[in-house]
Amino acid sequence: MYNKNILFVNYSLGHGGTEKMFLNVVSEIQLINRKKIVFFYNNNFRKYRLRQGYSNSDVDFSNLYENMPFKVYSLDNDNGIFNTIYRLKMLLYIIKKENIGLILSFSSHGALLAILSKIFFPLNRIKVIVRMGSPFNNLFQDSRASKTKNKIGKFISKYFIYKFVDKIICTTNYMKKELLLVNHRFNRKISIIRNFSNEGIIKKLANEKIEFYDNFILYAGRLEEEKNVKGIITAFNQINKDFDIKLLLIGDGSFYNSIKEHITELSLNDSVIMLGYEKNPYKFISRAKFLVLFSNYEGSPNVILESKICGTPVISSDFNGVDDFIKDMETGLIVSKNNENQLAGKMRLLLGNSSLRKSIMTNSSDTLENSVISIREYESLIKKQMRW
Numbered sequence: 295m296y297n298k299n300i301l302f303v304n305y306s307l308g309h310g311g312t313e314k315m316f317l318n319v320v321s322e323i324q325l326i327n328r329k330k331i332v333f334f335y336n337n338n339f340r341k342y343r344l345r346q347g348y349s350n351s352d353v354d355f356s357n358l359y360e361n362m363p364f365k366v367y368s369l370d371n372d373n374g375i376f377n378t379i380y381r382l383k384m385l386l387y388i389i390k391k392e393n394i395g396l397i398l399s400f401s402s403h404g405a406l407l408a409i410l411s412k413i414f415f416p417l418n419r420i421k422v423i424v425r426m427g428s429p430f431n432n433l434f435q436d437s438r439a440s441k442t443k444n445k446i447g448k449f450i451s452k453y454f455i456y457k458f459v460d461k462i463i464c465t466t467n468y469m470k471k472e473l474l475l476v477n478h479r480f481n482r483k484i485s486i487i488r489n490f491s492n493e494g495i496i497k498k499l500a501n502e503k504i505e506f507y508d509n510f511i512l513y514a515g516r517l518e519e520e521k522n523v524k525g526i527i528t529a530f531n532q533i534n535k536d537f538d539i540k541l542l543l544i545g546d547g548s549f550y551n552s553i554k555e556h557i558t559e560l561s562l563n564d565s566v567i568m569l570g571y572e573k574n575p576y577k578f579i580s581r582a583k584f585l586v587l588f589s590n591y592e593g594s595p596n597v598i599l600e601s602k603i604c605g606t607p608v609i610s611s612d613f614n615g616v617d618d619f620i621k622d623m624e625t626g627l628i629v630s631k632n633n634e635n636q637l638a639g640k641m642r643l644l645l646g647n648s649s650l651r652k653s654i655m656t657n658s659s660d661t662l663e664n665s666v667i668s669i670r671e672y673e674s675l676i677k678k679q680m681r682w
Contacts (some may be wrong), residue, residue, distance in 0.1 A: 298395025298680060299329040301388060303404035305494065306334050310516060311596045312427040315489055316400045320364060322492075322669045330364040331392045365392070367510040378407070385411050389420065396421040396680055402433065402451050409458045421679040423678070424465040425453065425487075428593030429614055435520070435591065452476055456483075463487050465594035468615030485675055488618075489594045490668035496603045500580035506567075511641065512582035512606075514575045514597055517547030522588045522665060524549075524556045524612070525634050529588075531560050532638035537645050539583070540576045544575050561677045571590045580604035584644050584651065589613050590631055598626070602658040607651050609640050623650075625658045 295413050304316045320330060330560045385407050388394065397408040397420060405424035412420050426433070434448040456462060456473075462483045464470040470484050513526055523543065532542045543553070543566065551570075557566045572578065579585060579600060584607040587595060592613040598620065601608050608626040610616055620626035627644065642650055 297327070297393065298678060299331055299392050300325060301331045301333060301392065301397045303333045303335065303385075303397060303399040303408065305401050305403070306336050311489075311593070312400055314596055315425075315427075318490065318492065319398075319669070319672055323672055323676070325673070328680075329392065331388065331394065332364055332366045333385065333388055333404075334366070334368040335384070336369065336377075337406065343620050350555050352516050382407050382410055386414055388625060389415060389418070394418075394420060398423045398425065398676070399429065400425050402447065402455055405448065405455050409455060422459045422462075423463060423679065424459045426465065426469055426473070426593070428591070429466075429469050430476055431472065432591045432593065432614075439658055456480060459483065461485060461675060463675070465489050466615040466618040469593070472614070482562045485660070485671070487671045487675070488668050489596055489599060491596060491599050491603060493603050496576050496600055499539040499574045500576040500604050502574055502577040502604070503607065504581060506542070506578075507540060508540050508543045508583055509538060510567075510578075511645075512542050512544065512578055512585045513587070514544040514572075514579060514585065515587070515595075517543070517545050517549045517553055519549055520590045521547075521549075522590055522632065523553050524633060525637070526588045527553070527556055527560065527562065527566055527639060529634040529637035530566065531562060532635070533642050533645070534562065534565050539565075539645065542578060542582070543568045543579075544572045544578060545571075546571045576604055577598065579606050584609060584641075586637070586641070587611065588629075588631075588637060592616075595615070595619070605655050605658075607644060607654040608657075609644065610638065613639075621657075624654070626654055 302316065302320045303510055304313065307313050307317065323330065367384065367388050369381060389411055392669060395418070398485065399405040399408055399422070402424065405422060408420070408422040412422070430451070433451070434444040456477070460483070462473070462480060462485070464473065464484055464486050466490055467486065470486055473480055473484065511530065513523060515521055517523055527535060527541065554568060557563060557568070585601045586612040587608060588650060589611055590613070590614070596609065598608050608620065610620055610626060611631045612628050613631065620628055622628040627640045629640050
């Protein structure tokens with residue numbers, strides 16, 4: 295594949311975990327004599343999110359396109375059932391114009407487009423890699439999509455997409471384990487490459503000043519049903535009167551108004567502060583007593599790694615795969631999903647035990663060393679597929 299270039303594909307460039315990792319990978323990968331090309335196949339990101347009930351404070355990264363150090367193609371389409379046709383047409387144009395030899399997709403639909411494109415370029419021997427953002431079954435639990443759409447997506451992924459891609463990137467051991475239960479033949483295709491964060495940039499941003507000076511506990515992430523932010527608030531309500539502490543919520547999503555109503559119902563308006571989207575969450579993460587993640591399910595949550603970089607302990611629910619990130623009572627605290635009483639107890643434990651907080655911070659620093667090799671693993675995988 296002499297002089298062939300690499301195409302990175304994603305839905306859009308919002309501010310979710312997958313989008314953040316997409317930007318990290320594309321920015322950090324070093325490919326000698328190969329161009330990096332990016333394709334966002336749904337650039338009407340803001341219109342979609344507003345249609346789903348997001349508040350106006352929710353923003354995307356569209357304004358960054360011109361400043362990216364690589365060529366970007368984006369498609370602003372809203373053509374219903376014809377979306378796939380328009381996206382495939384654009385992808386075929388990019389492959390031909392940019393001499394693409396490998397496509398790395400951060401979404402299942404992007405991988406589907408890539409596989410279909412191989413039909414039109416049989417002599418190009420294009421390689422396709424898909425990165426999974428969540429365990430296989432979690433990919434099809436989107437509450438914003440219909441059950442029928444989720445079932446169709448699961449069927450296509452199982453019997454077509456994952457069957458015909460060349461490599462599958464899982465970010466946790468649990469992801470691989472679950473995928474092998476779907477089809478054990480996928481084993482030869484799977485590579486585990488963990489998420490990584492730019493430690494230098496995060497620490498620099500963490501030092502920025504904030505105007506909020508009270509003691510606080512923090513949640514940082516999307517405000518969606520599966521994140522169970524209401525459960526965090528309910529648990530916080532149990533300890534609120536015993537500590538001079540506030541709960542800060544950073545993020546936006548379709549559950550914003552519902553969460554706001556829940557705060558009012560519990561008369562916590564003075565104790566729970568909704569900050570909405572924050573361009574720099576790290577300055578808050580670094581100053582929090584601890585961060586809480588109480589999700590019903592997760593993929594590979596960047597916020598845990600980022601909290602460790604900031605030196606902030608984490609309390610997390612026992613979502614499938616949490617053991618890849620936290621060892622209970624050593625590098626963080628783990629509670630049962632939906633167990634608000636247990637979460638309140640762990641909150642109380644951390645707030646009243648500064649020695650435990652310091653111990654967790656010390657133990658967590660060792661886990662950061664593994665993240666720095668992830669980018670090299672991406673490079674190695676690409677080189678092997680393209681037979682450098």
